Amino acid sequence: MRTTLDLPENLLIEAMKATHIKTKTKVIIAALEELIRKNQIAGLKKFKGKVDLDIDMNQLRDRECRS
Template sequence: MKTTIDIPEKELRDAMRFTNAKTKREAVIKAIEDFNRRSRVEALIAQAGTIPDFPTNDEIERADVEDAENQRKLWEG
């Protein structure tokens, strides 16, 4: 999407320096990508502890073994 914006020259220079961008466009894209990544991480952190406990790997494996046994018993009759 093409957009015209007025970015302070010092801020753009700093963005280019910190992102190692060769062009202004690259610096802006990298800055936006970084902002979006950080925002996603913050959103995930905000959700921490709100999801119910998941079964452990051992519990899942135990359930898989039980399911396989039950399936075997059904096929054997």
């Protein structure tokens, strides 16, 4: 999809240097993908400690329990 954007040139240049990406289009795509990834991780963090999976790690790892 072709879109015209008015972006600060200094931010694009800084992002390109930081990521070693050579084109403006690719650096914008990388930034959008990272934004989505971080948002998905934040959504998963809401469930921390709230999901009981009832998993016995020793059984999964095929270990003998030491008493």
